[in-house]
Amino acid sequence: MKFSEIPYSRPDAEKTKAEIAELTEWLKRAESYAEARAIFLEKEEKCKYTNTMDLVAMIRRGMNKDDEFYREEDKFWWDFEPSIDEYEKAWAEAMLDSPFRRDFADEYGDMMFLNAEFDRRSMSEKIIADMQRENELIVEYGELMDSADEIPFEDGVVDPDEIDKLKEDVDGERRLAAYKAEGACRRELGERLDKVFDELVRLRDGMGKKLGFDGFTDLGYCRRKRTFTKADAERFRAAVVKYVVPVADAIKREQAKRIGRPYPLAYSDNDFFYRSGNAHPAGDDAYLVGEGQKLFDSLSPEAGAFFRHMTENEMMFLHAGGGNDIYLPYYEMPFLTVNLDGSGDSVRSFMHEAGHTFAYWMNRKRIPTAYITPSEDITELHSMCMEMIALQNAEGFFGADARKFTYTLIAESIAFITYGTMVDHFQHIVYAHPEMSAAERHAEWNRLEAIYEPWIRFDGEIPYYGEGMLWQQQWHIYESPFYYIDYVLTGVVALEVWAIMQRDPKEAWERYMALVRQGGSRPFTELITNAGLRSPFDEACLKNVCETAKIWLDGFDLTGIE
Numbered sequence: 173m174k175f176s177e178i179p180y181s182r183p184d185a186e187k188t189k190a191e192i193a194e195l196t197e198w199l200k201r202a203e204s205y206a207e208a209r210a211i212f213l214e215k216e217e218k219c220k221y222t223n224t225m226d227l228v229a230m231i232r233r234g235m236n237k238d239d240e241f242y243r244e245e246d247k248f249w250w251d252f253e254p255s256i257d258e259y260e261k262a263w264a265e266a267m268l269d270s271p272f273r274r275d276f277a278d279e280y281g282d283m284m285f286l287n288a289e290f291d292r293r294s295m296s297e298k299i300i301a302d303m304q305r306e307n308e309l310i311v312e313y314g315e316l317m318d319s320a321d322e323i324p325f326e327d328g329v330v331d332p333d334e335i336d337k338l339k340e341d342v343d344g345e346r347r348l349a350a351y352k353a354e355g356a357c358r359r360e361l362g363e364r365l366d367k368v369f370d371e372l373v374r375l376r377d378g379m380g381k382k383l384g385f386d387g388f389t390d391l392g393y394c395r396r397k398r399t400f401t402k403a404d405a406e407r408f409r410a411a412v413v414k415y416v417v418p419v420a421d422a423i424k425r426e427q428a429k430r431i432g433r434p435y436p437l438a439y440s441d442n443d444f445f446y447r448s449g450n451a452h453p454a455g456d457d458a459y460l461v462g463e464g465q466k467l468f469d470s471l472s473p474e475a476g477a478f479f480r481h482m483t484e485n486e487m488m489f490l491h492a493g494g495g496n497d498i499y500l501p502y503y504e505m506p507f508l509t510v511n512l513d514g515s516g517d518s519v520r521s522f523m524h525e526a527g528h529t530f531a532y533w534m535n536r537k538r539i540p541t542a543y544i545t546p547s548e549d550i551t552e553l554h555s556m557c558m559e560m561i562a563l564q565n566a567e568g569f570f571g572a573d574a575r576k577f578t579y580t581l582i583a584e585s586i587a588f589i590t591y592g593t594m595v596d597h598f599q600h601i602v603y604a605h606p607e608m609s610a611a612e613r614h615a616e617w618n619r620l621e622a623i624y625e626p627w628i629r630f631d632g633e634i635p636y637y638g639e640g641m642l643w644q645q646q647w648h649i650y651e652s653p654f655y656y657i658d659y660v661l662t663g664v665v666a667l668e669v670w671a672i673m674q675r676d677p678k679e680a681w682e683r684y685m686a687l688v689r690q691g692g693s694r695p696f697t698e699l700i701t702n703a704g705l706r707s708p709f710d711e712a713c714l715k716n717v718c719e720t721a722k723i724w725l726d727g728f729d730l731t732g733i734e
């Protein structure tokens with residue numbers, strides 16, 4: 173069915189709630205597994221439909237902002253979603269307490285129960301008021317960050333978009349001036365941002381203790397449904413410092429030479445990769461969709477069929493506000509959005525979303541639906557690995573700029589591992605020492621920068637950025653603690669698939685498919701090892717990736733890329 177032909181109707185909110193409540197009661201009273209199973213499957217079907225209508229309304233609203241009808245529908249869903257929460261919770265509790273839990277786990281896997289256990293352990297009546305306060309502080313943080321919208325620069329005032337452009341200026345001195353101007357503005361907010369964070373840290377530490385944990389870290393892991401431990405994370409950090417930092421440092425030394433700036437780099441030079449600008453795609457929308465089809469056809473018949481299904485059924489919206497991956501469970505159809513704006517990054521995003529939606533497509537027959545669209549730590553594996561696999565058609569997507577795009581993707585992926593690990597390390601220190609003062613936290617961040625990003629001069633030349641306050645702009649630290657490492661871990665697995673691809677593209681594809689076929693049916697590390705890949709927590713994983721990357725980078729011909 174084409175997307176435009178999908179019929180939409182608003183569900184009856186009260187009837188839907190009553191139906192879930194009724195199914196929950198039936199589940200509690202079920203006398204046999206056969207009976208409980210039938211109720212479970214009915215609940216799945218019911219939610220598939222409701223969920224699909226919600227998403228169809230959201231997509232259509234995004235496709236046409238002036239559409240009055242879907243604007244009204246948006247309001248309905250906005251109210252409906254939180255109101256259904258307590259019914260879903262009651263259902264989850266009934267599943268957890270069901271005498272047939274073992275039978276369910278045997279047939280559908282115990283991942284749904286593991287996840288529900290995490291939810292149960294991280295929530296309690298005792299912390300509801302604290303969680304409300306936590307949300308208020310997160311809102312306050314967002315407002316403070318948005319408030320720096322007038323930045324004095326040269327003889328006038330510029331807005332954040334304009335300063336972002338100036339930060340990419342080809343003139344190094346002008347870039348530095350832009351960073352200094354923005355830093356001075358941010359610095360004025362620094363104290364208030366510290367105050368918000370102080371309260372967040374104390375509040376979270378208290379919530380952890382109320383729930384019987386040592387402090388917040390274990391609660392944070394529980395909220396993120398983590399099956400790896402703090403000790404795993406610690407070993408991973410040590411391996412990043414040992415193997416990744418030296419490779420990233422070599423990339424940055426090369427960059428300093430290329431852009432003609434001194435090493436160690438000023439912070440204002442760190443993101444300036446080429447004087448000639450970034451890579452650009454070789455054609456328009458239709459051309460890029462065609463190249464996408466060529467790529468997927470070359471990978472496997474099912475991959476080719478997936479991509480054709482997406483285009484033939486209008487399951488791609490190429491000029492959205494940004495990239496998104498959606499799955500419409502009732503129709504077993506994925507939908508992707510991207511903003512093809514002529515940049516290299518937008519092509520990367522296109523293939524990223526294609527990776528997400530391909531995994532949804534491959535798992536569309538799965539029960540429960542929750543395994544088709546699992547948590548980010550798992551779904552990002554599918555999308556980030558696809559970014560690497562898509563390099564097989566870099567020539568098609570980028571033509572003359574293919575080498576530039578490929579080099580940038582690998583170089584940035586490696587440098588990102590060190591930054592992302594630092595963000596995670598910082599949070600472990602902060603929540604282990606909730607008594608730290610703001611100044612102590614800044615000093616700690618500065619100390620970590622010297623370890624994870626030794627190629628940057630954080631000497632105080634640029635206000636705010638050079639004074640250990642940069643972490644304040646990383647919103648995850650305020651809004652979603654311990655989330656950030658997910659990007660890093662999935663990025664490492666993506667590089668692992670890339671490393672295999674260097675010696676055997678066919679094997680890389682087979683490993684990727686082994687990962688995709690499992691959907692979200694197991695925890696993160698199990699999915700990876702089941703697919704014949706090394707877990708990022710195995711030191712040999714980073715060691716191998718870095719060895720391959722080092723040889724590849726050393727042999728990469730950068731002639732003509734300036």
Ligand SMILES: [Zn+2]
Pocket residue numbers: 524528551552555
């Ligand atoms: Zn993604």
